Amino acid sequence: MDTATPRRTRIQQEKRELILEAALEVFSTNGFRGSTIDQIAEAAGMSKPNLLYYFRRKEDIHETLMQRLLDTWLAPLRELDDIGDPLTELRSYIRRKLEMARDFPRESRLFANEILQGAPRIMPMLEGELKTLVDEKAAVIKGWMRTGKIARTDPWHLIFSIWATTQHYADFDVQVRAVLGPNRGGDGRFEDAARFLEQLFIDGLKPKG
Amino acid sequence: MDTATPRRTRIQQEKRELILEAALEVFSTNGFRGSTIDQIAEAAGMSKPNLLYYFRRKEDIHETLMQRLLDTWLAPLRELDDIGDPLTELRSYIRRKLEMARDFPRESRLFANEILQGAPRIMPMLEGELKTLVDEKAAVIKGWMRTGKIARTDPWHLIFSIWATTQHYADFDVQVRAVLGPNRGGDGRFEDAARFLEQLFIDGLKPKG
DNA sequence: CTAACGTTTGTCCAATCGGTCAAAAATTGC
DNA sequence: GCAATTTTTGACCGATTGGACAAACGTTAG
Known part of the structure; x- marks a missing residue:
């Protein structure tokens, strides 16, 4: 080869x-x-x-860009580990994903564009590498639920919702800024988002009674 | 006129x-x-x-489509009302938004495309009509928090997260289906999502102690 | 200096694009 | 049935697109 x-x-x-x-x-x-x-x-x-x-060819540029993107894009999820405290691990994952939305919005939008169009160029990777990784991490999360460390939910949809909420601040940035207005839509919006998401996910995932 | x-x-x-x-x-x-x-x-x-x-012109088609879209798209949020029980109201809103993602995925993707490109054609509407509506509903939610009916958070980011999580099932549909696989990625995925989101938002928003 | 190699550009091409136009075809009012 | 109007189409146009190509330019090793 x-x-x-x-x-x-x-x-x-x-x-x-x-x-x-x-x-x-x-x-x-x-x-x-x-x-x-x-x-x-x-x-x-x-x-x-x-x-x-x-x-x-024009496609070669896009392909190179996409390959490079996917590596860095999934890095945060790869780091999600069985070792540490579950809630801490999830909090770090959410924070890392939100930092990526803040620091690499172009990469996020490039990815969103590709998925929106039906992922014609990266479909095999979604069904292969990505699915394998998510299944693996979903198993880890399921383990946490089994031992009562976090509340029981669907791990896959939990991961989806973390993706959706964090990437939203990159992909829908113009809308977020327009709605928040000049005051709250400034640089502080990511800290506000971080606080909110932490409360939503971490408090929401604490084991019940 | x-x-x-x-x-x-x-x-x-x-x-x-x-x-x-x-x-x-x-x-x-x-x-x-x-x-x-x-x-x-x-x-x-x-x-x-x-x-x-x-x-x-090609643009006329797009413009007509976009105008028509925006009306129906914001209808669920407009229905969010001060009258009923807060948690019930929010649950209905989330359910309606998820139903729209299921029943009108093309509209969702059209909107996402527009926002991704920087919302060149609907920017005034975002800063005007949309911001006004969201501010208004955020005030309603803030009222609920003040009276202790739901937990305190940032209402704006709460709305963003509802948008993000529900629209994700339309905009990133191919990815969701690819990751869930043939079994769980079938027609039942929207019910699974509904159950998960209800738990995430409603349980997470119940007033603490 | 010069031959060899890597880099840059002006020019060109076929395909596709959004859009025009005049004329044909279909419909409607009487 | 006939004239007026609306609808449909084939042919065409200029602009833009992705890409090819050969010639020019620059650099370096001997």
Whole structure:
């Protein structure tokens, strides 16, 4: 197998990074079909043919971006571990996911765009790698419930709701800011969200009586 | 003002409905820029010039669709009322929103697409009508908290989290189904979600000690 | 200096896009 | 039945798109 990418010169490394950064910006705000190679080239400060010298096709850029995204995107869930205290573990997971929504909103939107369109390019990964990971972590959570450490619920839907609530602050950012208005929609909105989500999930998941 | 639309013949009424239905299908799965007039025309079973006889520009279709969407989309929140029992009111709201995600997933995706792209066409409505409505309902919820009927939290973020969790089952449907697998990802997934969300929000919002 | 290699760009192309237009076809009013 | 009106369509247009290509430019090793 030659899945190892033979990247040659240092210039190529740098230029490819530059293109990927520009493409992330453009793709995440316009979607795949809504973005043009010219836009990406301009954002990267180079001509279109020059860009196509580093990535032969528009799809190649998107594919590279998506592969790279998925690794970092699932990292927080991978870290969810059986070792620590359940409520602490869940709290850290929620906080990490919310930090990602705050620090990497473009990645979140890129992912959301792909899923919205029916996930044509990453469907196998959803049914494979992602499902396996979620099933595994759902089992961990189920274990916590069995020992009475947290209240009983559906672990899968619990994970969905954590995804939904945290990513909402990246994907629906304009709506959140518009509704909160100039005062509460400022930089503090993520801390407010963190406080709220902690109360919702952690208090809500404490074992009953 | 002539905001009243002077629709003439019955044929025009029907054909416009046909086009809007087709456009909803196409727009919601491909986004605005990702959709072509030809696609919509074919889905509506007519030729492109014929479609353009009823809607002069592609944007007109999208605009009409969006206006119509916003009315029905906010209806559940408008129904949230000060009269009934707070927890019952919230439970109904969550259930209605989840039913909309189940019964009108295309509308949800159309809206999500618009917001993801930065809400270029409905920004005024977000800052105006929507913000006003949410502020109003947040005040209602705050009243419930003041009288100790439900636990104290941030009403705005509570509303966001209800939106996020319910719409997730429409917007991220492919991911939900992929992760749940063939067994649990079937028709029953909305009932499972309803049970989970009720527990999360209602139990979590019961007044403490 | 020069040959070899990596990089950049101007030019071009075929396909697709949103939209026009005039003329044909269907419908309607009388 | 006939004229007026509405509806439908084939042909077409300019703009934009993703991408190809060869020539030019830059860099480096000998």
